[in-house]
Amino acid sequence: MKTTLAIILAMFISAATGAENVGTSHAPDAAGKQDQLIDQVLTLSGMKRSLQKLSMQMAGGLMQAAMQAKPSENGQQKLIKVLERTFEPDLFVGHISAALKKNYSEQRYKNVVQILSTPLAKRMVELEAKDPNPEEMQAFYAQITKTPLSPTRISLIQKLDDSMQASASLNKVAITTVTAGALISGGDCSKARARIKKVIAQNRSDIETATRNSTQIVLSFLYRDVSDADLKAYLKMTENKDSKWMMNITTSALLEKLELSMEQGVRAIAKIIKAHAPKKTMFAPKCGQSMSPDQDDDASARGKQVTTSASARTANSLPGPDVDLRACLGLATSAEIIACAEK
């Protein structure tokens, strides 16, 4: 979550611009200069580093899901190679660079660089680059449970989240990743795969709620030492129309690439698993059979339970920092992954 958040945040930072003037000048004869400027944006914003982390994490998530099939050593080597190739960090960076290049606006990018050079933006990049310490996160959560954040602070965090589209993007990342992992676990069984998709679709709104709540907790944690006044200034930057313009480009490019890579990854992994996983016992569940009685088609009932608990949270409350759907991929079976994703 944190890396994904970091990338979304980094995207925002890269898009943030305090300049009101919208430059539309284009320099088609200066490709080198364009590349240089885009690279500067990606580096200064911390996006490059975050994209590298994100791609590695995506690959790790799928590898974990694939390992549930217990592939042979040879199969594992093949999996690593395929995942390295599919989630090559430079491919992600390249994809976003290409999107930025396609929509090149020297003035806007220069404005972005200018923003990234302000002390506040630099500080934010620095904060977002740090890997949150889980113990500190827990302590922070315990603290805000005891002494809730002020309504002003909560409102600022929620507005920042909306403005940066952090939850919305993270939600898409989470659903894509969980679906990919679960589809791998579903193996050859089309019924199981259809069921996984159905359960995820049924619980989409609950997943969204959980992701939004958890994102806002992480944001509160990351900005815990930032004053309300600075957050307000930061919010203003995010609401700038140039910021939004650039953020839309980078976000949609990232999500597009992610979806594509996941699809490719799942296909390649399924092929490798088929060839390299040990044969199952003849008594293993047949296609369409659930693993245990509580996984018999009762997804809607369980979904209801999740809805209740998720919607029971008030708009101004912030949930615990324990919701990371990708953690579900470590579970042994597709059914467990689904159940975890539901939660």
Added chain:
Amino acid sequence: MYSCSPKRINDGPKAIQIYADRVARNFWRSDEQLKRDINNWNTPACVFDDGRPILSAVYIGYSQAFERKHDWSASLSRIEDLKKKYPDEAFVAMAEARYWAFYAWDARGGGYASSVSDDGWQLFRERMEKAESVLLDTKSYSASIPSWYIVMIKAQSILNHPADEIDKVFLEGVKRYPSYYPIYFEMLNFLLPKWGGSWRTVDNLIQWSVEHTRVKEGMTMYARLYWVADQYSDVKLFKDTFASWPKMKQGFSDLMARHPKSKWNLNNFAKFACMAGDKQTFLKLRKQIGEGVLDAAWPQNTSLDLCETKFGYAE
């Protein structure tokens, strides 16, 4: 039936314990008697009152023989002596395989996997491989004792052999000894969720086993196997697994029809009726049990008192 089971107590865990004691004692004191006993018991007709094979006591008996002596060198030396005296005898090969498997656990210890040292794992594996190789090397004669398949399934599952290989061992075992329940029990253990299986896998095994024994055993295998599943795991049988009480009830009825003298089976039948909330069946069975209550059949969480109170049983 009784020519091979001369003991007074011939039902339930006590009976198995008596026979296991006999094996453990004779392993050290009287190999001639041990050989005679095992050969005598090695027939499908030689069963306790509850229908379980008397031969199953040998598996436990050998473990007890090594455990009580607690001198691994002395045990191995005894096996070597027996090998010289009885070359190519199944009962000796089984003792040796059991020795290595049991000795393997001594290296590993009974704690969580994370508590085992690297050396411990290494030794565990080496000794388990030794058990497996003894079984394979002597198979031509040692597999004449059905517990060959039990030790083999156990060793191969611990050594992480592919599941389809273990299936083959199981299938061969039950084809050769279709009524030797402990082979089914061992396979069920291998397929349990706690070892990476699932309750569906267990249910598929049980359904398969019922189908393959139905002509002779009726539905007894259903009752026996879910009974064992209950013993091997810490779950609510009728909630967490695919166990069906109507089928289990039929299985127990078939079991009682085949082994009417068994108080052990009757007590357990009543216990599962209580667990399933089948008042009528429980009360009927409780009446049948009368004074013949076997405490070992009633664990604390399903005590007889509890069930009697729950269903308003009055003598």
